[in-house]
Amino acid sequence: MRYANPAQTKFSFDRNRLPSPDEYYKSQGLRLIGGGAWKNALCPFHNDTKPSLRVCLVNGAFKCMACGVSGGDVLDFHRKRYRLSFPEAAKQLGHG
Numbered sequence: 001m002r003y004a005n006p007a008q009t010k011f012s013f014d015r016n017r018l019p020s021p022d023e024y025y026k027s028q029g030l031r032l033i034g035g036g037a038w039k040n041a042l043c044p045f046h047n048d049t050k051p052s053l054r055v056c057l058v059n060g061a062f063k064c065m066a067c068g069v070s071g072g073d074v075l076d077f078h079r080k081r082y083r084l085s086f087p088e089a090a091k092q093l094g095h096g
């Protein structure tokens with residue numbers, strides 16, 4: 001799936017209004033395991049049995065070592081998980 005860069009859309013978007021990665025991923029029911037900036041969690045994008053998803057609490061980036069889903073921030077995660085357009089996802093995450 002192609003990542004829509006906010007700078008390339010006409011939709012104006014203030015990244016500061018996104019929830020923090022920590023807050024967002026916990027609200028999504030992910031149990032974050034491990035120390036440091038990158039945490040492990042069960043991947044919601046496939047039927048995960050061991051924590052294969054890596055999420056970064058600094059910028060919200062995520063990558064699954066099993067199914068390969070990845071993205072650069074919590075907005076990306078939200079769009080992919082719920083199959084939303086960029087403006088829809090931004091709205092749900094507290095914008096506008």
Ligand SMILES: [Zn+2]
Nearest residue numbers: 043046064067
């Ligand atoms: Zn996965």
